[in-house]
Amino acid sequence: MSTVIAMQPKLEIVASAAPPAETQAPAAATTTPEPVAAPVANSRLFAYSRAFLRFLIPPLLGLALFIGIWAIVSQSSPQLPGPVKTWESAVTLFSHPFYRNGPNDQGIGWNILNSLGRVGIGFGMAALIGIPMGFLVGRFKFLNDMTAPIISLLRPVSPLAWLPIGLLVFKAANPAAIWVIFISSIWPMIINTAVGVTRVPEDYMNVAKVLKLSEWKIFSKILFPAVLPYMLTGIRLSIGVAWLVIVAAEMLTGGVGIGFWVWDEWNNLNVAHIIIAIFVVGIVGLLLEQVLITIAKRFSYE
């Protein structure tokens, strides 16, 4: 997940490095003995397309290198399907994403939607409990001191360690998977929200004190907007964790879902589908992250 964040500044640098291209453009213009106006327009178009290419080339080159290595590796190991074979397999797979042949054989679309549904429920409940809890923990030192040892004890626990507890309590696979999502995605939201509350600038709280605002006004006009960027960071981390964990949880619990699908295809020895699943998980995770980054940008005030 963090690679996406790290990538963006790099892209900006690439984009901002482009303008020098314009200084080279007149040299290109002198080679054509046209009237003055046309080469200027031409060279500008030239500069823009160069900037665009400079923006696109590095990531494309990276992808090409990745696929190249993959192709070479697949040559020497016959069990691993190469890029072409995987692509063909993916085209067949995605041409019927929503078929249903009984409970254990459903289209890739259903598998993705089922996984997203579990993540949505588990993550939603975690947000519903974690965010208000974060506000309380951040606002009242007593609560913070009370919960700090529990949070620091439970947070580093591997999410899958919670699965047996879930199975024991809910006596069913699906709620147990949701429970694992819930418990592993709640911590970043509690912690980030609480940190956000403690970082609300003293000046804003002084305004609240001078105006003697009610607790509700303090919350709605000062605390909530001030904490929102921190909260959204927590949500982003949480959803990353949730999406990371769902594949592993579903491998263990079964049912319909992308994680179970991976396991099923492993049992069928259909490696191309496993590789496709890896890409699908990556792309869906990337999209979730991008959506939240877009939301976060909308709510940053500095």
Next chain:
Amino acid sequence: MEKYVQIENVNMVFDTQKGPFVALQNVNLNVAQGEFITLIGHSGCGKSTLLNLVAGLLKTDNGVLLCAGREIAGPGPDRGVVFQNHSLLPWLTCFENVHLAVERVFGAKEDKAQLKQRTLDALALVGLTHAEHKRPQEISGGMKQRVGIARALAMEPKVLLMDEPFGALDALTRAHLQDELMKIAANTHSTVIMVTHDVDEAVLLSDRIVMLTNGPSATIGEILTVDLPRPRERLALAENPHYHHLRGQVLEFLYHRQLRPAA
């Protein structure tokens, strides 16, 4: 003399890791209604501490602080504060920032139209009607500080407390806002206590200049009455020998008697 704001035998001690730190010792000051007071002194002398005590943002167990005959028990909208760094809420427009204060003070008695009118009046008073829908990050530093002043004035406070309100502004903007503040204070008959480190600002604006000695254990060293007639005019004062005499007295206090050892 009328005692509108009373400060009697006030000490302020902070508990620090190195033990108690005496910021203010034995401060006595009375401010009359409609008076413009500036607090001046070297940095670290506790002038902001004194202002925050009157605002109620700080509390002390030693001494008595009264405003309009009532003990200052905590912060409240009867003492409007203009903060050093404007402290506008960045997610609210200029209108909403002022309206938040107006709603809090007059919301119980007045209807929505009246509250809106009060907000607009306050923005008009500082000449910012055109910026009512702008967010703080879209306007200049001087404009932000004017919204801060509008917010404080809109509450119709008994006392206006200003903590180096123009400290972060450039010289020209500062001069412009000083002139505006003089007009506003005259029109609204406000009682103002203002912290500054600018000698010219102090002499230009004040009825009295309260000069604090260096901390720790700072106290009031001298109070200078500025008997220049109002309305005062910046350019005319530049050639006024009495203005220069008063200015000289403040400088004499700050740089001769209270000169800090080189830090």
